Amino acid sequence: MLLSTSNSRHLIGQLVLLGDSGVGKSCIVLRFVRGQFDPTSKVTVGASFLSQTIALQDSTTVKFEIWDTAGQERYAALAPLYYRGAAVAVVVYDITSPDSFAKAQYWVKELQKHGSPDIIMALVGNKADLHEKREVSVQDGIECAEKNGMFFIETSAKTADNINQLFEEIAKRLPRPTTS
Numbered sequence: 001m002l003l004s005t006s007n008s009r010h011l012i013g014q015l016v017l018l019g020d021s022g023v024g025k026s027c028i029v030l031r032f033v034r035g036q037f038d039p040t041s042k043v044t045v046g047a048s049f050l051s052q053t054i055a056l057q058d059s060t061t062v063k064f065e066i067w068d069t070a071g072q073e074r075y076a077a078l079a080p081l082y083y084r085g086a087a088v089a090v091v092v093y094d095i096t097s098p099d100s101f102a103k104a105q106y107w108v109k110e111l112q113k114h115g116s117p118d119i120i121m122a123l124v125g126n127k128a129d130l131h132e133k134r135e136v137s138v139q140d141g142i143e144c145a146e147k148n149g150m151f152f153i154e155t156s157a158k159t160a161d162n163i164n165q166l167f168e169e170i171a172k173r174l175p176r177p178t179t180s
């Protein structure tokens with residue numbers, strides 16, 4: 001089941017993060033769930049699970065059940081286990097790394113081929129605080145997202161910029177049940 005609901009005001013959204021190793025997936029989750037940043041963040045092994053509930057302005061609550069996958073190549077074969085049942089996929093790249101942007105596009109194609117047809121996809125350019133080292137333009141991010149029907153945002157797990165906004169925008173896009 002993609003979206004379990006206890007009732008119309010309390011939604012549960014299963015979310016998976018995908019992207020190259022080192023782009024900051026675990027740091028984004030840590031910032032969102034605990035409000036912290038770890039500059040010595042270790043590579044994820046396999047995947048890790050966390051959850052966080054947010055309240056929207058209309059007093060709906062959304063509980064995100066988050067699978068933070070491992071970006072290292074050796075774990076790539078595990079990814080379908082996590083994205084297959086997901087209602088939301090957040091594809092992350094690092095704005096200082098064109099390679100990670102290419103990898104993000106690979107994940108988008110993978111999701112289009114094997115993900116749920118109604119999956120909500122977000123494209124996230126992380127490490128926006130490193131603007132002096134930027135190598136992927138905002139425009140390239142926007143174009144890629146538009147082409148693939150995705151929501152786009154640039155974030156910084158380090159400064160917390162746009163992290164809550166990312167999850168709020170996703171929450172707004174979750175389908176609401178028609179009956180309570």
Ligand SMILES: Nc1nc2c(ncn2[C@@H]2O[C@H](COP(=O)(O)OP(=O)(O)OP(=O)(O)O)[C@@H](O)[C@H]2O)c(=O)[nH]1
Binds near residue numbers: 020022072130159
């Ligand atoms: N400057 C800056 N550094 C960041 C940011 N987010 C993460 N980092 C750093 O990038 C490195 C990798 O972050 P992780 O969150 O562990 O990367 P990951 O995508 O989870 O990597 P895997 O688990 O191997 O897939 C760490 O050294 C972080 O401190 C950010 O927004 N800005």
Ligand SMILES: [Mg+2]
Binds near residue numbers: 025026042070071
């Ligand atoms: Mg990680």
